[in-house]
Amino acid sequence: MKGSNLTSVIIPTLNPGNQITVLLDKLISQSLPPVEIIVVDSQSDDGTPALVNQYIASHTGQNIRFIGIERKDFDHGATRDMALRESSGDFVLFLTQDAMPANEHYIENLMRPFSDEKVALVTGRQIARPDARPAERLVREFNYPEQSHIRDASDIERLGIKAFFASDVCAAYRRSAYLAVGGFEHPIDTNEDMLIAAAFLHAGYKIAYEASAEVVHSHNFTLRQQYKRNYLMGKEIQKHAALLGGAKVAGEGMALVKYVIQGLAKGCHLCEIIRFCFDCAARLLGNRAGASAGAKLQNESSSEW
Known part of the structure; x- marks a missing residue:
């Protein structure tokens, strides 16, 4: 081209x-x-x-x-x-x-x-x-x-x-x-x-x-920003579960966590490992809360029919 x-x-x-x-x-x-x-x-x-x-x-x-x-x-x-x-x-x-x-x-x-x-x-x-x-x-x-x-x-x-x-x-x-x-x-x-x-x-x-x-391109998100971002992602993924075939995020998330922690350990970034664990917690909690909100919206939409 x-x-x-x-x-x-x-x-x-x-x-x-x-x-x-x-x-x-x-x-x-x-x-x-x-x-x-x-x-x-x-x-x-x-x-x-x-x-x-x-x-x-x-x-x-x-x-x-x-x-x-x-x-x-x-x-x-x-x-x-x-x-x-x-x-x-x-x-x-x-x-x-x-x-x-x-x-x-x-x-x-x-x-x-x-x-x-x-x-x-x-x-x-x-x-x-x-x-x-x-x-x-x-x-x-x-x-x-x-x-x-x-x-x-x-x-x-x-x-x-x-x-x-x-x-x-x-x-x-x-x-x-x-x-x-x-x-x-x-x-x-x-x-x-x-x-x-x-x-x-x-x-x-x-x-x-x-x-x-x-x-x-990259971001140094705060824990609050990471939670909000993953909340919105979790909500939209749950709302569109049928289109996505019910595909789960968890397996891919664990592979990411393993990769990052191994890389930080090789670089001797101990403090960064601790912070990343908190970051992962914000991601997980945000995703779960968002998925719950998405499921609620699905149920409300279904009940209207």
């Missing part, structure tokens, strides 16, 4: 600061530049609207658009769906505001698996930021390995929940496939990427993980 110019890039933003211009610079400098870039901002109060519009004015040769929405109207599924339908590319790339392409070949590499016409979704590799905690760096290594792969429906039984792994931190969609399965579900609090990945597999499409398409 090298040489084609069929890609749109969509970036949801909320108070990104000056890093949004850094990200825009990296995108327009790609070896396979996008045909358009759409910034969807949720009422940033750090000057982002003015900053992006100034950037647009100073880069008149680039097709960059700014769309502003009310902060209260942001939804992980609906907002991305709206932006995708506003875009024109045959392939639509999503990036978060803090995911920086590692080099100028990010888009070119991310597009490579689409040479298989059955591939509907490609997820890139996330490399930890320089300031990432040792545990977070190991989590990224576990979730985003060096080996690329492609999955289809035949892999669901073997991989379980991992078969639906996808991340809109850095992902690309084939527009025709996206529209064919109805797009992102909404309203939704999180995991819109996992759910549409499941829809793709059930519809006979394939999902790719392209390790050569790298972005620098």
